[in-house]
Amino acid sequence: MTEPSELLYLRIARQLERQISDEVLHVGERLPSVRMLSRQQGISVSTALQAYAHLESKGLIMARPQSGYYVRFSPGMAPERPALSKPATSPINRNVDALIFEVFSNLTDPRITRFSLSVPAPELLPVARLKKAMMQALNDTPGNGTCYEEVVGNLELRRQIARWAMHWNGKLSEEDLITTSGAMNAIAYGLMALTKPGDLVAVESPCYFGTLRLLHSLGLKVLELPTHPDEGISIPDLKKALDIHPVKLCLFVTNFGNPLGHCMSDEAKRELVQLLAERNLPLIEDDLYGDVWFGKRRPMSCKSFDEAGLVLWCGSISKTLAPGFRVGWIAPGKFFDSVKRLKMYHSITSASPEQAAIGSFLATGNYDRHLRGLREVLQANCLQYIRCIREYFPEGTRVTHPQGGFILWVELDQRLDTHLLYQAAIRQRISIAPGAMFSMQPRYQNCMRLSYGMPWTPALEKALQKLGTLAKAMLLSQTVE
Amino acid sequence: MTEPSELLYLRIARQLERQISDEVLHVGERLPSVRMLSRQQGISVSTALQAYAHLESKGLIMARPQSGYYVRFSPGMAPERPALSKPATSPINRNVDALIFEVFSNLTDPRITRFSLSVPAPELLPVARLKKAMMQALNDTPGNGTCYEEVVGNLELRRQIARWAMHWNGKLSEEDLITTSGAMNAIAYGLMALTKPGDLVAVESPCYFGTLRLLHSLGLKVLELPTHPDEGISIPDLKKALDIHPVKLCLFVTNFGNPLGHCMSDEAKRELVQLLAERNLPLIEDDLYGDVWFGKRRPMSCKSFDEAGLVLWCGSISKTLAPGFRVGWIAPGKFFDSVKRLKMYHSITSASPEQAAIGSFLATGNYDRHLRGLREVLQANCLQYIRCIREYFPEGTRVTHPQGGFILWVELDQRLDTHLLYQAAIRQRISIAPGAMFSMQPRYQNCMRLSYGMPWTPALEKALQKLGTLAKAMLLSQTVE
Numbered sequence: 001m002t003e004p005s006e007l008l009y010l011r012i013a014r015q016l017e018r019q020i021s022d023e024v025l026h027v028g029e030r031l032p033s034v035r036m037l038s039r040q041q042g043i044s045v046s047t048a049l050q051a052y053a054h055l056e057s058k059g060l061i062m063a064r065p066q067s068g069y070y071v072r073f074s075p076g077m078a079p080e081r082p083a084l085s086k087p088a089t090s091p092i093n094r095n096v097d098a099l100i101f102e103v104f105s106n107l108t109d110p111r112i113t114r115f116s117l118s119v120p121a122p123e124l125l126p127v128a129r130l131k132k133a134m135m136q137a138l139n140d141t142p143g144n145g146t147c148y149e150e151v152v153g154n155l156e157l158r159r160q161i162a163r164w165a166m167h168w169n170g171k172l173s174e175e176d177l178i179t180t181s182g183a184m185n186a187i188a189y190g191l192m193a194l195t196k197p198g199d200l201v202a203v204e205s206p207c208y209f210g211t212l213r214l215l216h217s218l219g220l221k222v223l224e225l226p227t228h229p230d231e232g233i234s235i236p237d238l239k240k241a242l243d244i245h246p247v248k249l250c251l252f253v254t255n256f257g258n259p260l261g262h263c264m265s266d267e268a269k270r271e272l273v274q275l276l277a278e279r280n281l282p283l284i285e286d287d288l289y290g291d292v293w294f295g296k297r298r299p300m301s302c303k304s305f306d307e308a309g310l311v312l313w314c315g316s317i318s319k320t321l322a323p324g325f326r327v328g329w330i331a332p333g334k335f336f337d338s339v340k341r342l343k344m345y346h347s348i349t350s351a352s353p354e355q356a357a358i359g360s361f362l363a364t365g366n367y368d369r370h371l372r373g374l375r376e377v378l379q380a381n382c383l384q385y386i387r388c389i390r391e392y393f394p395e396g397t398r399v400t401h402p403q404g405g406f407i408l409w410v411e412l413d414q415r416l417d418t419h420l421l422y423q424a425a426i427r428q429r430i431s432i433a434p435g436a437m438f439s440m441q442p443r444y445q446n447c448m449r450l451s452y453g454m455p456w457t458p459a460l461e462k463a464l465q466k467l468g469t470l471a472k473a474m475l476l477s478q479t480v481e
Numbered sequence: 482m483t484e485p486s487e488l489l490y491l492r493i494a495r496q497l498e499r500q501i502s503d504e505v506l507h508v509g510e511r512l513p514s515v516r517m518l519s520r521q522q523g524i525s526v527s528t529a530l531q532a533y534a535h536l537e538s539k540g541l542i543m544a545r546p547q548s549g550y551y552v553r554f555s556p557g558m559a560p561e562r563p564a565l566s567k568p569a570t571s572p573i574n575r576n577v578d579a580l581i582f583e584v585f586s587n588l589t590d591p592r593i594t595r596f597s598l599s600v601p602a603p604e605l606l607p608v609a610r611l612k613k614a615m616m617q618a619l620n621d622t623p624g625n626g627t628c629y630e631e632v633v634g635n636l637e638l639r640r641q642i643a644r645w646a647m648h649w650n651g652k653l654s655e656e657d658l659i660t661t662s663g664a665m666n667a668i669a670y671g672l673m674a675l676t677k678p679g680d681l682v683a684v685e686s687p688c689y690f691g692t693l694r695l696l697h698s699l700g701l702k703v704l705e706l707p708t709h710p711d712e713g714i715s716i717p718d719l720k721k722a723l724d725i726h727p728v729k730l731c732l733f734v735t736n737f738g739n740p741l742g743h744c745m746s747d748e749a750k751r752e753l754v755q756l757l758a759e760r761n762l763p764l765i766e767d768d769l770y771g772d773v774w775f776g777k778r779r780p781m782s783c784k785s786f787d788e789a790g791l792v793l794w795c796g797s798i799s800k801t802l803a804p805g806f807r808v809g810w811i812a813p814g815k816f817f818d819s820v821k822r823l824k825m826y827h828s829i830t831s832a833s834p835e836q837a838a839i840g841s842f843l844a845t846g847n848y849d850r851h852l853r854g855l856r857e858v859l860q861a862n863c864l865q866y867i868r869c870i871r872e873y874f875p876e877g878t879r880v881t882h883p884q885g886g887f888i889l890w891v892e893l894d895q896r897l898d899t900h901l902l903y904q905a906a907i908r909q910r911i912s913i914a915p916g917a918m919f920s921m922q923p924r925y926q927n928c929m930r931l932s933y934g935m936p937w938t939p940a941l942e943k944a945l946q947k948l949g950t951l952a953k954a955m956l957l958s959q960t961v962e
Contacts, residue, residue: 003508046494046630067956084948085793099823117631121549122623122624122625122627122628125624125627127624127625127627128625130625130627131619131620131625131626133659134615134625134626134834135616135619136614136618138612138615139612141805142603143603143604143606143608143803143805144608144611144612144615145615145803145805145806146603146606146608146611146802146803146804146805146806147603147804147805148600148804148805149805177585181662181828181831181832182829184826184827184829184929185827185828185830188827188828196678196700197677197678210825210826210829212828213822213825214826214827217822217823217826219677268802321627322624322626323627323629323829323830324622324624324626324627324628324629324630324830324832324833324834325626325627325832325833325834326828326829326830326831326832326833341578341694341698344691344694345669345694345695345698346665346666346669346695347662347663347665347666347669347807348663348665348691348807349804349805349807350662350807351662351806351807351832351835352805352806352807353615353805353806353834353835354832354834358484407768
């Protein structure tokens with residue numbers, strides 16, 4: 001696997017980015033000309049051009065016709081991050097279905113800018129290669145894909161997921177895995193295998209609304225834990241909560257959580273696994289976004305440290321390859337048999353063609369290649385969004401700085417209600433996910449989730465600008481009232 | 482739609498079949514030569530040949546080289562049918578998981594004759610046409626099928642299912658339907674939407690083991706009802722049961738039930754729907770086999786009579802087109818919103834490519850054409866099996882005479898334990914489904930389910946013969962003991 005860091009133009013770009021970050025180069029300042037950069041660094045003119053193009057795609061510099069490149073934005077100037085969340089220390093279980101339906105029933109018009117959807121746009125996906133893999137799969141599988149798979153799922157797919165797990169120190173074999181219809185389906189089986197109605201489940205706060213609704217529909221109670229936008233749940237807080245509340249299991253997104261974008265450190269993951277093992281508590285680990293890391297390597301998962309078999313590790317290719325294929329999986333540790341039975345009872349097997357196609361896609365190395373490109377686009381998008389938020393949103397707006405995934409969590413002035421902002425924005429064909437959806441407690445009314453999982457365009461910048469202008473206007477009208 | 486009955490050779494074959502049934506023509510008797518038949522009936526020699534070939538494929542006549550056609554078997558000679566089932570009148574909830582796992586974990590060897598599987602063999606499926614439909618779907622759907630579908634499922638597919646419902650007087654529109662990952666998944670959502678653990682559900686007896694296990698895993702109690710092998714549940718018995726027990730909902734296979742093969746009459750369906758409406762009780766109607774009718778037309782479903790919206794009608798193409806595609810659906814009546822939400826919480830959407838492919842397959846009329854051929858093969862198989870059971874099984878063996886579907890329920894001597902028969906048979910690479918799997922009560926130990934959903938071959942006849950011989954030997958050894 002070649003790291004993109006080995007490419008020359010990326011190395012140069014990174015140096016320049018650091019200088020911009022450290023304010024050696026100031027916003028508004030002119031950068032050396034392409035020719036001068038090439039001479040200074042002993043690189044070709046085309047490499048110098050590539051380095052500048054890369055920084056431009058991240059929104060850090062801009063070209064002015066006939067004049068050269070200028071610093072546009074410094075990551076050091078980014079808005080502040082939100083603080084550690086402080087949900088109520090006891091379970092509160094409000095139903096937010098109405099709000100969620102309002103937001104997601106309103107998306108059929110293709111002209112809407114869908115900041116509310118945390119799904120990659122098809123333009124970012126290797127659709128042609130996946131189509132080829134599907135056709136191959138139809139030719140190669142028994143009965144052209146019309147036959148039932150094994151209950152546990154396609155063998156080659158499980159083998160490839162196990163192999164890929166080496167990226168995060170996962171010691172998995174194909175025998176540890178069961179395929180599912182996406183990661184939510186994996187989580188659902190995990191929950192059904194381990195809980196009964198009335199049980200208490202600990203989650204992050206804010207927490208993905210789909211997870212909250214699944215928990216609610218299974219009759220489970222939810223304990224929301226303080227969560228840091230960089231590091232995820234706080235282990236001391238979790239310890240305290242476990243001492244007080246009869247928590248039956250934990251359900252955490254350990255890498256690039258939704259919506260906070262937090263990523264637990266390896267050390268925190270190890271501690272978490274140890275803490276839960278001491279108390280014999282299972283962890284459903286939703287590692288849906290783990291493959292979209294921006295750093296040097298894929299972060300580990302809690303499963304990397306799981307000796308007791310208490311971690312049910314869940315993943316999918318919905319965020320990286322093909323949401324519509326519904327290919328997900330679970331490594332349920334010592335709960336393997338229960339989960340396998342549930343899958344069999346509820347749906348017998350998964351759809352055969354997609355599993356075979358994704359299995360062979362992973363086997364070719366295409367996945368690794370695709371991820372590298374996807375991560376670059378997403379990281380650049382992330383910086384563009386942060387720049388736009390700084391430029392167009394009301395002063396004092398806070399935003400997360402995720403190191404992976406494709407969502408931002410934006411915290412606006414306390415007086416702003418993002419449900420009202422949603423309603424104003426949708427009239428201008430801009431859809432956002434209001435913060436109130438992400439808790440069962442009456443919280444996060446001044447927050448919203450924005451997805452940057454689509455190609456960066458001037459239209460997108462304009463939409464962010466509109467959104468910021470709306471927020472400013474709402475704030476102003478409230479001040480006047 | 483052209484009925485096969487309009488074909489000349491089929492009309493002639495039917496006349497001959499009636500004569501064989503009525504013993505106008507006796508077993509062993511020689512039939513008129515092809516030439517004579519052609520002259521008698523004023524038909525061509527080739528039509529006469531076709532008529533004989535058709536009767537041969539049903540196992541009713543056989544050709545002897547250089548000698549002509551002879552009557553081989555008369556449907557009138559078929560073994561007696563099992564009587565109305567008489568399960569305990571109170572719920573008993575035994576766990577039969579161990580037995581089921583024994584039977585279905587043992588099927589990887591491709592040399593095994595799988596009488597135990599009620600899935601159509603790929604040889605009976607239009608695999609080439611389905612592959613073409615899949616490729617078309619990949620080309621035509623947004624993002625080559627990588628994008629999420631609507632939660633309720635592919636529009637064209639829902640439209641085609643609604644259109645097809647006219648075959649059974651179903652007044653459905655696309656708005657009434659939600660697609661699922663096969664019919665079990667539809668039933669699971671229906672159960673989750675309408676029950677909570679501890680609730681009592683009424684089912685047929687014997688009942689498909691997958692349904693029993695799903696009910697058990699959801700913490701539901703099961704009331705098994707007396708069921709007639711031709712007509713299904715008895716309405717008076719149901720009425721009595723409802724008076725005594727706090728039944729929360731009914732779950733019935735109304736057409737060609739699994740394993741009895743029963744088909745409720747239109748009148749019984751109407752009565753059932755009325756009875757449940759009076760008591761405001763929902764019915765989950767598993768109409769999985771309804772499209773595999775042997776008679777003049779597709780039987781109606783309870784949904785045909787449902788005015789109150791209490792019937793949740795479930796179906797799939799797993800028994801007729803492609804089990805591995807996992808395309809099923811539910812028309813949940815007035816419970817539409819709850820079921821839709823459950824689908825969203827548990828799996829977000831269904832796999833996009835298969836839904837689009839099946840939608841377009843249904844739109845072309847290919848389904849109707851395929852079903853006609855499939856039904857003919859299955860009906861012929863059914864008669865062959867019944868003949869073999871009469872020929873090779875112990876005297877007194879009873880067997881159902883289904884008018885559709887692809888399974889037979891065989892009732893052997895009371896002293897025979899089909900779990901032991903299973904164990905003896907699997908050593909000879911023959912897999913059967915022992916009767917004890919089909920009840921939560923200690924019942925049906927002398928019964929078994931046999932699938933005839935595979936192409937008829939001499940090897941299949943040999944396997945049935947072996948099975949009969951084993952049963953005879955077991956019975957003999959028991960008599961001696």
